[in-house]
Amino acid sequence: MSPMADPDASPDPPPSAGVLIDGDSHLELLGPWASPDVPPYAATAFTAAERRRIHLLHYLLRGNFVLTVAADDEDVAAFMDGSRRCLDLAAHYVRDDGALPVPDWLEATDAGIKDILRPDHPAVDDVRITVTWDQRIYARSRPRSREILVSAVTRAHLRSLNVWFWTSWNHAMRAADPKDTGKLATIRAMLRNSEGFTLPLLAFLVSVYRDIDLSRLPCPRAWDAESFRLASLWTAMQTTFVLAHEYAHVLLHGDHPLGSPRLEAEADAFAYRVLLAFDRTGFTPDGVRPALRWYFRLLAIERSVGQVINSHPVDWIQEDIQCRPLAFLHPTVGDPNAAYFDAAVGNAAMVAKHFLREAGPERIREYSKDICAEFGTLARPTHDRRAE
């Protein structure tokens, strides 16, 4: 277990179930859970490429279960047993045909978006979704072939990052000095532990740029069931937004060369409208704003981290990304409390960025190496044509 999942670090954890089920994850793949036809996983029976897929699928299947900070030893043992069975199942699927099924969450999101768009865009039913094994938070549209590619790990990564935000947020609220009554007391408490907040995020961000074994990535614990519900809601908002954004390119921008800020803004505004029309409780402007703010901020930090660890000139501002949500996130109306929380989420992301900037490139590269060492990369053999 990673230190981020240390229940002792949480003062006075709330009473809660120790293991939660993620209903938006991949429950559809747990069918053969008890089947004797699924033998224990034997790594030697697979090629390196197959093992890589098995580990990725294991990461997704394991994500059906989430420990809370209140989990006791028995819960952790049950979680580990379940994780082992998920590995058997992952091997079973990869051995079977190696294809990645379109997960339920993606099918449901896609169907919901199509329902909203159909009246104005009958061609929406021609758009096909393909799931990829790419180890990235990633969606890609190919307007000419009316295809949208989505990496299977997109949702799992976002969920982990969202769970970590909410657990850290709750933790900081508890840890805030009772005499510190200002609106930003929670953020001040997060700042006091900015390393503890940032390093777990970094593991996920580094995994985008390094062939880390996803199977061994840390499992952030949820604070409690309600906090997990909010993290899941954010995840649904983010994945719906990303998919709807790609729909905009396919339906509106088929003949344009993509990449211009104007088309991106158009696709973002389109996605935002789809999100607010989406049939799910909580998809309101006040609810959506912090979820997307957190997502875009993470995207910007992810890009900066990638530049640092690949020894590329680093842009800590990432204006292209940071400015994107302003067009639709700018609060025009509102509940002051919602606006305050939205600003606080932005500040929480700044805590992580500030920590990394202060640490500097050398230290970040060391962190990245530590992460690769701790979670394991998919090693390659050494080569003989290397020049020193």
Place this chain on the structure above:
Amino acid sequence: MDQSATTVRLELELEGTDAHLLFADGDTWLGSGPYAGVTVRLLEREEGHGFGLSIVVTVLVSIGVNVASNVVADAVRSAAGRLVIRARGRHGASDGSAEGLEGLVEDERDAAEADRTAVPEDLSAGPGPRSR
């Protein structure tokens, strides 16, 4: 092109969306100095667009006989002129790290050299990706 050079085809995922800025001086990058012997030619830019703000291009890398694979990897990164997020060859894939790219280049070179010395029946498989 040098007959003794090996060519490998790589698909690169690069940061940014402004594909027109890539290889601004034309579609071929000629390595010089430490990168002498390496040529990177831009074959195509993938249609479409990624939410992760990236573009996908396919390049053909021509590698002189004695050029080390880590130098080739550096040359590819230098030719791209921007962050390489992921790379893919005909036989494998890697992350954009120096070590990852070097390993991928090495594997693709081995495969390309094996193809060159392959027995003629290998060709009967016809066009399309050849399996090893």
